[in-house]
Amino acid sequence: MDPLWYKDAVIYQLHVRSFFDANDDGYGDFEGLRQKLPYLEALGVNTLWLMPFFQSPLRDDGYDIADYYQILPVHGTLEDFRRFLDEAHARGMRVIIELVLNHTSIDHPWFQEARKPGSPLRDFYVWSDTPDKYKGVRVIFQDFEPSNWTFDPVAGAYYWHRFYHHQPDLNWDNPEVERAMHQVMFFWADMGVDGFRLDAIPYLYEREGTSCENLPETIEAVKRLRKALEERYGPGKVLLAEANMWPEETLPYFGDGEGVHMAYNFPLMPRLFLALRREDRGPIEAMLQETEGIPETAQWALFLRNHDELTLEKVTEEEREFLWEVYAPDPRYRINLGIRRRLMPLLGGDKRRFELLHALLFTLKGSPILYYGDEIGMGDNPFLGDRNGVRTPMQWSADRNAGFSRAPYHRLFLPPVSEGPYSYHFVNVEAQQENPHSLLNFVRRLLGIRNRYAKVLGRGSLRLLPVENRRILAYEREYQGERVLVVANLSRYSQAFDLPLEGEVGLVPVELFSQSPFPPVEDRYRLALGPHGFILFTLRPKAEVERLYLPDWVATEEEVEAPQDLPVVSLSGGVEGLFIDTLADERARASFLSALGRVLGERSWLALRPERVELKDALRLQKAPPLYLTLLRLEGEEGSLEAFLPVALRPEGEGPGLFARVRGGGYLFELSQDPGFYDLLLRRLAQGFEGRSLRAHYRGRHPGPVPEALELLRPGLAAGEGVWLQVGLVQDGGLDRTERLLPRLDLPWVLKPVGGLYRARGQERRALALTGTLPSPRPQDAFAYALRLAGEGLARLQDHPVGEGALGLVAHALGELEALARLLGVRLALLHRALGEAEGEGEGVPLLNRGLEAFVEAGGEVFLLALGREGRGLPLQDLARLAYDLERALYLAAEEREGAEAWVDLAADFLEAALLQAYQEVNQGEVQAVGFPQAMLALAQEQALWKEGSGRKRVLERWWRKAGDQEVQ
Numbered sequence: 001m002d003p004l005w006y007k008d009a010v011i012y013q014l015h016v017r018s019f020f021d022a023n024d025d026g027y028g029d030f031e032g033l034r035q036k037l038p039y040l041e042a043l044g045v046n047t048l049w050l051m052p053f054f055q056s057p058l059r060d061d062g063y064d065i066a067d068y069y070q071i072l073p074v075h076g077t078l079e080d081f082r083r084f085l086d087e088a089h090a091r092g093m094r095v096i097i098e099l100v101l102n103h104t105s106i107d108h109p110w111f112q113e114a115r116k117p118g119s120p121l122r123d124f125y126v127w128s129d130t131p132d133k134y135k136g137v138r139v140i141f142q143d144f145e146p147s148n149w150t151f152d153p154v155a156g157a158y159y160w161h162r163f164y165h166h167q168p169d170l171n172w173d174n175p176e177v178e179r180a181m182h183q184v185m186f187f188w189a190d191m192g193v194d195g196f197r198l199d200a201i202p203y204l205y206e207r208e209g210t211s212c213e214n215l216p217e218t219i220e221a222v223k224r225l226r227k228a229l230e231e232r233y234g235p236g237k238v239l240l241a242e243a244n245m246w247p248e249e250t251l252p253y254f255g256d257g258e259g260v261h262m263a264y265n266f267p268l269m270p271r272l273f274l275a276l277r278r279e280d281r282g283p284i285e286a287m288l289q290e291t292e293g294i295p296e297t298a299q300w301a302l303f304l305r306n307h308d309e310l311t312l313e314k315v316t317e318e319e320r321e322f323l324w325e326v327y328a329p330d331p332r333y334r335i336n337l338g339i340r341r342r343l344m345p346l347l348g349g350d351k352r353r354f355e356l357l358h359a360l361l362f363t364l365k366g367s368p369i370l371y372y373g374d375e376i377g378m379g380d381n382p383f384l385g386d387r388n389g390v391r392t393p394m395q396w397s398a399d400r401n402a403g404f405s406r407a408p409y410h411r412l413f414l415p416p417v418s419e420g421p422y423s424y425h426f427v428n429v430e431a432q433q434e435n436p437h438s439l440l441n442f443v444r445r446l447l448g449i450r451n452r453y454a455k456v457l458g459r460g461s462l463r464l465l466p467v468e469n470r471r472i473l474a475y476e477r478e479y480q481g482e483r484v485l486v487v488a489n490l491s492r493y494s495q496a497f498d499l500p501l502e503g504e505v506g507l508v509p510v511e512l513f514s515q516s517p518f519p520p521v522e523d524r525y526r527l528a529l530g531p532h533g534f535i536l537f538t539l540r541p542k543a544e545v546e547r548l549y550l551p552d553w554v555a556t557e558e559e560v561e562a563p564q565d566l567p568v569v570s571l572s573g574g575v576e577g578l579f580i581d582t583l584a585d586e587r588a589r590a591s592f593l594s595a596l597g598r599v600l601g602e603r604s605w606l607a608l609r610p611e612r613v614e615l616k617d618a619l620r621l622q623k624a625p626p627l628y629l630t631l632l633r634l635e636g637e638e639g640s641l642e643a644f645l646p647v648a649l650r651p652e653g654e655g656p657g658l659f660a661r662v663r664g665g666g667y668l669f670e671l672s673q674d675p676g677f678y679d680l681l682l683r684r685l686a687q688g689f690e691g692r693s694l695r696a697h698y699r700g701r702h703p704g705p706v707p708e709a710l711e712l713l714r715p716g717l718a719a720g721e722g723v724w725l726q727v728g729l730v731q732d733g734g735l736d737r738t739e740r741l742l743p744r745l746d747l748p749w750v751l752k753p754v755g756g757l758y759r760a761r762g763q764e765r766r767a768l769a770l771t772g773t774l775p776s777p778r779p780q781d782a783f784a785y786a787l788r789l790a791g792e793g794l795a796r797l798q799d800h801p802v803g804e805g806a807l808g809l810v811a812h813a814l815g816e817l818e819a820l821a822r823l824l825g826v827r828l829a830l831l832h833r834a835l836g837e838a839e840g841e842g843e844g845v846p847l848l849n850r851g852l853e854a855f856v857e858a859g860g861e862v863f864l865l866a867l868g869r870e871g872r873g874l875p876l877q878d879l880a881r882l883a884y885d886l887e888r889a890l891y892l893a894a895e896e897r898e899g900a901e902a903w904v905d906l907a908a909d910f911l912e913a914a915l916l917q918a919y920q921e922v923n924q925g926e927v928q929a930v931g932f933p934q935a936m937l938a939l940a941q942e943q944a945l946w947k948e949g950s951g952r953k954r955v956l957e958r959w960w961r962k963a964g965d966q967e968v969q
Contacts, residue, residue: 001236003235003236004297004459005094005236006195006238006240006299007299007367007458007459008046008367008454008458008459009046009094009458010044010047010370010447010450010451011045011047011096011367011368011369012040012043012049012369012370012372013049013051013303013306013307013369013371014048014049014394015028015050015051015061015062015307015391016028016029016030016032016033016050016051016053016075017062017074017075017413018372018391018393018394018413018414019032019033019036019372019394019404020032020033020035020036020394020396020405021404021405021406021407022035025074025405025407025411026405026407026408027075027405027413028075028394028413029074029075029076029080030071030075030076030080030083030084031076031080031083031084034080034083034087037084037091037093039429040093041091041092041093043440043443043444044443044444044448044450044451045093045370045447046093046094046451047093047094047095047096047194047367048088048094048095049097049369050095050096050097052065052098052100053072053075053081053097054066054067054070054071054072055067055070055071055072056072056105056107057107058072059105059164059166060163060164060167061307061386061387061388061391063098063100063163063167063199064103064104064105064107064166064167065100065108066107066108066109068184069187074413081191082191082192085191085193089192094195095192095193096193096194096195096196096197096238097188097195097196097197098197099181099184099185099188099196099197099199100200101170101172101200101201101204102162102169102199102200102201102203103162103163103167103168103200104167104168104170105166106166106167106168110124111124111168114155116154117155122155123171123176124170124174124176124177124180125168125169125171126169126171126206127155127157127158127160128149128157128158128159128160129158133149133160133208134148134208134212136211137210137212138211140162140336141163141164141336142336142337143335143336145161145163145164145165148160148161148162149161150165160206162200162203162212163200169203172217172218172221173205173217178221185225185228185229189232189233189237194236194238195237195238195239195240196237196238196240197242198222198225198239198240198241198260199242200242201222201241201242201260202243202244202249203218204217204221205217205221213245214243214245214249214252219252219255219259222239222259222260223255223259226239226259226260226261227258238261238262239260239261240260240262240263240264241253241259241260241262242263242264243264243266244311244313244314245266245314246267246314247267247290248290250263250266250267250291251293251294254295254298255295256295257295257296257297259298260298261297261298261299262298262299262300262301262367263298263301264300264303265287265291265300265301265302265303265366266311266313267287267290267314268284268288268291268300268302268364269302269303269310270310270311270312270314270319270323271283271284271286271287271315272284272304272357272360273310273327273346274315274319275473276353276490277322277323277327278322278490279471279490279492280470280471281470281471281472281490282470283319284360285464285473288462299366299367299458300366301366302364302366302367302368302369303361303371304343304358304361305342305343305346305371305374305390306369307387307390308338308387309337309338309339309340309387309390310327310338310339310340310341311336311337312324312338312339313338323339327346328341330382332382333382335386335387340380340387340389341380341382342373342374342390342422343357343371343377344374344377344379344422345379345380349377349421350532351439352532352533353532354377354439355442355446355534356532356533356534358443358446359446359488359534359536360473360486360534362447362449362450362457363450363477363484363486363536364462364475365460365461365462367458368450370443372394373395375440376395376428376429376432376438376439377422377439378392378417378422379420379421379422379423380392380422381415381417384414384415388414392414392416392417393405393412393413393415393416395417395424395427395428396428396430397428397430397431398424398425398428402417402424402428403424403428403430404416445513449513453482453512453538455479456477456478456479456480456482456483456484457477460477460478460479460484461477461479462475462477463475465499465500466500467498467499467500468497468498469495469496469497471489471490471491471495472489472490472495472497472529473487473490474486474487474488476539482538483538483539484536484537484538484539485499485509485536485537485539486534486535486536486537487499487529487534487535487536487537488533488534489529489530489532489533489534490532492532493531494529494530494531494533495528495529496526496527496528497526497527498524498527499524499527501521501525504539505521505522506520506521506542507520507540508521508539508541508542508545509525510537510539510540511535511537512536512537512538514572515572516572517545518537520542521539566653566658566659566660566661566667567594567595567598567659567660568660568661568662568663569592569595569660569661569662569663569668570587570588570591570662570663571588571662571663572585575626575628575649575662575666576620576626578628579615579620579628579630579647580618582694589615592660592668593613593614593615594613595659595660596613596645596660596670597610597611597612597613597634598659599670600613600634600645600670603672605672605714605730606634606643606730607641607730608634608636608638608641610634610635611635611637612635612636613632613633613634613635614632614634614635615630615631615632616642616695617693617694617695617696617759618631618693619691619692619693619698620691621646621680621684621691625649625650625651625666626648626649627646627648627649627671627677628647628648629644629645629646629698629768630644630646630647631644631731631759632644641730641731641732642731643730643731644728644729644730644731644769645670645671645672645729646670646671646672646677647668647670647671648668648671649662649666649668649669650667650669651665651666651667652667653667655669655674656669656671656673656674657670657672657674672715672716672727672729673712673715675709675711675712675718678710678725678727679709679718681725681727681757681769682706682718682723682771684700685700685701685702685756685757685769686701686702686704686706688701689757695761696759696760696761697760697761698757698758698760698768699757699758700756700757701755701756702754702755702756702771703754704754704755704771704772704773705722705723705773706723707720707721707722707723708720708721710725713779713780713781713784713856714781714783714853715729716728716729717781717865719774719779722774722775723772723773723774724771724774724779724856724865725769725771726769726771726866727768728767728768728769728770731766731768732868732869733869733870734849734850734866734867734868734869735756735768735769735770735866736765737867738753738770738865738866738867739756739767739770741835741839741867742864742866742867744838745831745834745838746834747830747834747864749827749861750863750864751772751773751774751856751864751865752772753770754772754773755771755772756768756769756771757769770866774858775858776858776861779856780856780857781853781856781857782852782853782854782856782857782862783851783852783853783889785857785862786820786886786889787889787892787893789814789817789820789889790814790817790890790892790893790907791896793813793814793815793816793817793907794813794814794893794894794897794900794903795900796812796813797809797810797813797903798897798899798900798903802903802906806906807906810903810906810907810910811910814910814911817886817911818910818911818914820886821882821886821914821915821918822914822915822917823862823918824855824862824882824915825879825914825915825916825917825922826918826919826921826922827862827864828848828878828879828882828919829919829922829923830922831848832848832878832923833923835848842872844872844873844874845874845875846871847868847872847873847877848867848868848878849868849869849870849871849877850866850867850868850881851881851882851884851885852882852889853866853885854867854868875919875923879915879916882915883908883911883915886911886912887911887958890904890907890911891904891954891955904954905958
């Protein structure tokens with residue numbers, strides 16, 4: 001455990017009684033607090049300060065303790081406290097409780113015994129026969145108490161109290177008192193609490209002729225308290241001093257690091273409000289300078305409001321008069337030397353001032369404290385006595401009793417605020433959680449920044465910037481090279497100014513909420529802020545900003561050119577900016593589509609080279625890491641088509657389909673060749689997929705089995721363990737035709753789809769993917785099957801010269817490939833016949849419009865998997881496609897075998913003859929070979945445009961020769 005954890009703490013102050021009532025008795029309790037821990041965790045706080053929950057008559061809201069070892073029954077039991085403490089620790093939260101050392105309740109057994117004449121406990125308290133002792137010592141609660149002495153008729157003497165008369169001060173000159181209070185501390189520390197707030201610590205000792213405050217004896221007692229704590233538990237438990245004193249009076253409580261760990265910065269707090277109304281940073285700067293010089297291990301606790309009045313004890317008379325006039329003109333809101341108002345009413349309900357003060361609270365030097373309810377802007381009730389007006393129940397919802405309790409209203413310990421603009425009907429957690437622009441969500445976002453930069457904001461140095469415009473407060477926090485710059489406009493009007501950042505030349509200010517970079521610092525840095533505006537920057541070297549969306553004036557050549565010559569997409573927000581029109585980052589999308597077009601031009605399955613890519617629609621298939629299904633329109637010299645393509649953003653730049661780097665972090669992949677995508681899609685279909693994009697509904701299903709993994713047979717086709725999945729990467733209507741016609745074909749070698757993914761927009765419905773089952777667990781793409789057979793056959797021929805008897809050698813060597821060609825010829829003929837019956841009469845035959853990619857091989861059998869686009873024509877067109885793929889397999893296989901190329905022309909003629917003959921045998925001579933060279937040439941010219949090795953080009957050369965023209969275009 002880091003013993004300096006309190007420097008990184010964000011503390012939430014709450015009263016158990018006011019927070020949440022779990023047993024409906026009208027009082028908050030530990031079980032209710034335990035139930036609300038998820039809310040506090042989501043808020044972003046990591047330390048809880050609990051106001052007194054001990055046995056008490058509650059004359060001073062629990063600070064009048066009658067038993068230090070017992071919990072007030074309305075709050076629960078010790079076991080309830082332990083359960084709460086355990087869960088808080090499990091959530092990474094620490095707990096600080098009150099240690100009221102100065103006084104007890106008059107109901108405490110110690111005091112009741114001490115009243116008796118001759119009691120051994122008499123010396124536990126401070127007594128006098130007259131009220132004249134310690135004359136001149138100020139009365140703190142001057143609105144309620146006329147003196148620090150009260151006569152007790154049982155004791156026949158006066159007892160000393162610095163606060164209310166029902167809170168007699170303990171006598172710290174008695175060593176037994178000190179030992180007793182150490183034991184109280186040990187009891188709760190043994191239970192696991194992480195720290196203690198030392199209530200009213202300056203008043204432990206009394207000496208004639210002094211103010212009886214901050215005496216050297218008190219400072220030494222505090223040091224002994226810390227020593228006792230660390231001797232028993234080691235470092236890690238914290239003492240937080242409530243010393244409402246001037247800076248020079250508070251600093252001694254830290255000692256040289258052997259005093260308290262933390263102390264409230266009481267002098268700074270009212271100066272924040274003073275500076276805000278005077279619109280001048282002077283009061284803040286003065287107190288920041290006055291409170292410098294604490295030990296390295298010490299920390300200030302910062303706050304805006306708490307359970308007491310906004311104390312004006314440690315301001316000058318002039319300052320107090322000004323603050324009363326502007327913040328509490330109504331005397332009802334004045335109490336003692338302070339103002340009994342909550343934060344939001346103090347600010348007149350001004351959201352900008354609220355946000356500005358919290359920005360300062362969370363970034364000034366120290367650990368911030370949030371008072372419960374201030375995160376939602378709760379109001380107060382001036383008609384409740386004493387300071388109870390700022391201690392009303394937490395407002396959870398607009399339900400009865402503000403969602404605090406189900407008890408009858410009259411049983412509540414205090415009524416919730418129910419009138420005016422701060423009524424719980426309008427101001428409550430439930431309503432603000434749903435509003436992204438609420439005070440609550442602002443505080444959450446700001447705490448997210450505070451926690452992200454906890455070290456620099458909690459432990460770093462603070463340097464005030466001498467801005468000429470005094471309405472601007474600017475300071476720089478720095479810790480181990482990390483810098484945060486805070487700039488605040490204290491004025492109700494917009495302000496322009498120059499920041500003196502000459503020492504930060506070359507650094508890039510990056511705004512912390514948006515992570516947007518600003519122009520680099522060159523000299524004095526000109527900015528403008530709106531009324532009560534603020535801005536938070538981190539200052540970074542250019543080289544460290546490469547993960548951010550950088551304008552051209554920041555990016556260096558090295559940053560623009562990514563590794564592997566990858567295009568760079570400068571994405572300023574989330575990845576949805578690439579895909580969702582209403583959230584689009586147009587500049588990033590243009591870069592993304594350009595990079596995508598570049599990689600698609602290299603894909604062998606695409607029949608054009610895109611010059612323009614347009615995103616027609618997108619649907620998120622997976623949130624983390626993000627994966628989108630995209631519908632694209634591609635345009636090139638060859639024409640246009642639509643494509644259906646999965647695109648993912650991943651943190652690492654390894655894997656198939658990588659095509660761009662995102663400067664905001666991560667890499668973009670198109671997943672047509674990624675088996676993992678097909679696995680994911682099949683699983684989602686098996687679960688019953690449904691989604692909605694901006695333009696269409698998407699639905700899908702797969703009623704068949706789901707294997708552990710699919711093997712990618714080719715881009716767009718995956719299979720495994722008796723299952724196939726076909727994705728329509730090119731949206732030519734072939735899958736729709738497949739789904740419509742194949743179930744109607746009574747052919748045993750036709751694989752009929754059983755599921756798929758569909759896009760519906762109005763009356764239009766389109767198949768994007770189809771699934772089905774296979775009789776064999778290990779299928780392969782028919783072209784891959786033909787390529788293997790071609791390789792095996794040519795291997796038998798490569799050592800033989802082409803000469804007399806060559807045709808016989810070819811027939812023997814390529815027997816298996818010939819059998820495949822004949823099988824394809826027969827099945828194409830049967831398919832044409834079956835499609836004609838299914839589609840009815842028309843000119844020409846219904847075409848397959850696909851080559852070998854329409855088939856798969858499994859277990860020695862060849863199955864038809866898919867049809868191509870709609871179309872009718874001559875059978876030669878389909879025969880040419882099959883012949884073309886068989887010849888391409890021959891050329892590709894020959895490239896791997898020396899001496900085999902000489903056999904390719906003869907082998908190709910042999911396979912073409914077998915294919916045509918088989919087709920003719922089924923259709924009994926209906927198809928003549930006349931026109932076949934021309935059909936092959938037209939197809940070869942079209943296919944040669946595709947981006948793939950030399951195989952396509954060699955087929956084209958051959959058919960130019962066969963067509964009688966030796967020139968290759």
